[in-house]
Structure formats: C-alpha cells, structure tokens
Amino acid sequence: MQWVSLGDTGSSCPAARSTVAAFRSWADSYLTQPSDELGRDGPVCPYVKPSLRRDLMWLAQVPAAEPRPMWVRAIIRDALELYPELPTGNGSSSSVLRALITVFPNLHDYTLIDEMHQEFKSNFVERGAMFGQFYPGCAQPGLWNKDFRPLDAPLPMLVVRSMMTTDFPFLLDRPEWADAYVRKFAPTLPAHVRSVMVGRLTSRPASWVPAYEARPADESCSTSS
Known part of the structure; x- marks a missing residue:
C-alpha cells in the first residue's frame, strides 16, 4: 500500500x-x-x-x-x-x-x-x-x-x-500533549494562548478554564512581538 x-x-x-x-x-x-x-x-x-x-x-x-x-x-x-x-x-x-x-x-x-x-x-x-x-x-x-x-x-x-497554534484546545487534556505543543511553538505563541495555558496549568483540578475567551477588538492575535 x-x-x-x-x-x-x-x-x-x-x-x-x-x-x-x-x-x-x-x-x-x-x-x-x-x-x-x-x-x-x-x-x-x-x-x-x-x-x-x-x-x-x-x-x-x-x-x-x-x-x-x-x-x-x-x-x-x-x-x-x-x-x-x-x-x-x-x-x-x-x-x-x-x-x-x-x-x-x-x-x-x-x-x-x-x-x-x-x-x-x-x-x-x-x-x-x-x-x-x-x-x-x-x-x-x-x-x-x-x-x-x-x-x-x-x-x-x-x-x-x-x-498548528490553533490546536491548543485539543491538546490541553493530557500534560504530554500540552508539553509537545509548547515545545513546538514557544515562544511564538499568541499572548491569549499563553494566558489560557498558564490558567490551565495553575488552576485547581476542579476548576475550568475556557480554551477561548472574549478579547478586546483591537487586541492582536499575531505571534510576532
């Protein structure tokens, strides 16, 4: 085949x-x-x-x-x-x-x-x-x-x-997936993605942090600094 x-x-x-x-x-x-x-x-x-x-x-x-x-x-x-x-x-x-x-x-x-x-x-x-x-x-x-x-x-x-960077919501359920994601894309991750990942990693086990949050209209999603 x-x-x-x-x-x-x-x-x-x-x-x-x-x-x-x-x-x-x-x-x-x-x-x-x-x-x-x-x-x-x-x-x-x-x-x-x-x-x-x-x-x-x-x-x-x-x-x-x-x-x-x-x-x-x-x-x-x-x-x-x-x-x-x-x-x-x-x-x-x-x-x-x-x-x-x-x-x-x-x-x-x-x-x-x-x-x-x-x-x-x-x-x-x-x-x-x-x-x-x-x-x-x-x-x-x-x-x-x-x-x-x-x-x-x-x-x-x-x-x-x-x-791709947009895949991070699908990779947060298992630490080894999140680790692979960070190793591939850091430090080029958009600011809102870094914020969500920090929230997931530091939250209590019973809490829930959404994969996407509303952001101001003028906030850029660019990966460039």
Missing part, C-alpha cells in the same frame, strides 16, 4: 480512483465551504483549499471490510515515519499544509478508527503532528459550536497533518 498525491490521479490504482474522487467531492463541496453551523466565519477547514492547490495531500485506501488491527497498526507506523519526509511544496513555509489521508472505504465497524486514533495520537503529537479520526456519524463536537460535528465524514479516515 502507498499514499499517492491527489493531484496525480494517474498514479493511483484503478480501484482507488473512486475513493479519490469521493474524497475530492467531499473536500470541494464541504471542507472548503462555509457552514452556518460552524460557529465562525470562513470554510470548515481553511487549509484544505491551499493544500489541494499546492498538491500537498496524499491519499491511500485500505479496501478490506474488516482489516486486521495488526495490519492497520503497521500502516499507521509507516505514516508516522513517512509524514515528516513528505515534500513541502513551495518552501518550508507550506509544510503546515501537508496531509496524509488513509481511507477505509468498505469499513463499517468504526470502533477500529477510534481505537487506532486513541492508541497512536500521542505518538504523532510528540512529533509535532495531529492525528484525526473521521467517519460517518462521528460525534466529536466542534470547537466553536458544540452541536456541530466536524469529523462526521462520508468516508472512514485517519488523517495526519501538521500541528
């Missing part, structure tokens, strides 16, 4: 072309479009369109309806090693747009996706990457609207992408 560029449809095997087409259709009609349910302006994922435009997405499919967990683990370990070596496109600044997508088009028991995500997320976070689970009916709530389901996708997938 190998991941092929979404921009090079001729290199994908005939059996995978329908999967590539289904993913592209979902990306074009949903991920790159705004949604009233999202809770913020802009497309569902602002990075998908530039990633596709710069040809920085790679996709592979696992066609088995009931793939053996040991095989899936081997595939994920390959993804862990391969992702940092992927081409970065037009210079290193575009490396954040890279995505490695493993699709399970015939899978019906989505517990495998959740189990692999839970088992391997820390491995990817430790290396400065994010590891996401997508499948029909995924109930993970959105960041801006808790009733929105951003990971509810037409295809079961495991996705590797670069960790």
Whole structure:
C-alpha cells in the first residue's frame, strides 16, 4: 500500500480512483465551504483549499471490510515515519499544509478508527503532528459550536497533518500533549494562548478554564512581538 498525491490521479490504482474522487467531492463541496453551523466565519477547514492547490495531500485506501488491527497498526507506523519526509511544496513555509489521508472505504465497524486514533495520537503529537479520526456519524463536537460535528465524514479516515497554534484546545487534556505543543511553538505563541495555558496549568483540578475567551477588538492575535 502507498499514499499517492491527489493531484496525480494517474498514479493511483484503478480501484482507488473512486475513493479519490469521493474524497475530492467531499473536500470541494464541504471542507472548503462555509457552514452556518460552524460557529465562525470562513470554510470548515481553511487549509484544505491551499493544500489541494499546492498538491500537498496524499491519499491511500485500505479496501478490506474488516482489516486486521495488526495490519492497520503497521500502516499507521509507516505514516508516522513517512509524514515528516513528505515534500513541502513551495518552501518550508507550506509544510503546515501537508496531509496524509488513509481511507477505509468498505469499513463499517468504526470502533477500529477510534481505537487506532486513541492508541497512536500521542505518538504523532510528540512529533509535532495531529492525528484525526473521521467517519460517518462521528460525534466529536466542534470547537466553536458544540452541536456541530466536524469529523462526521462520508468516508472512514485517519488523517495526519501538521500541528498548528490553533490546536491548543485539543491538546490541553493530557500534560504530554500540552508539553509537545509548547515545545513546538514557544515562544511564538499568541499572548491569549499563553494566558489560557498558564490558567490551565495553575488552576485547581476542579476548576475550568475556557480554551477561548472574549478579547478586546483591537487586541492582536499575531505571534510576532
């Protein structure tokens, strides 16, 4: 099995072309479009369109309806090693747009996706990457609207992408994730992110510190000093 560029449809095997087409259709009609349910302006994922435009997405499919967990683990370990070596496109600044997508088009028991995500997320976070689970009916709530389901996708997938500063709300639940985040981005973190992280780290266990707080309209979110 190998991941092929979404921009090079001729290199994908005939059996995978329908999967590539289904993913592209979902990306074009949903991920790159705004949604009233999202809770913020802009497309569902602002990075998908530039990633596709710069040809920085790679996709592979696992066609088995009931793939053996040991095989899936081997595939994920390959993804862990391969992702940092992927081409970065037009210079290193575009490396954040890279995505490695493993699709399970015939899978019906989505517990495998959740189990692999839970088992391997820390491995990817430790290396400065994010590891996401997508499948029909995924109930993970959105960041801006808790009733929105951003990971509810037409295809079961495991996705590797670069960790970004906006990911900090997803990494505060476990100290090792927060540590990996700080090691990657400090001291370039925006002031409001540093404030929230300090609040989380110094708060009492029973207290709750929101991931995002209202800020004055003129307060910059720039990472520059």
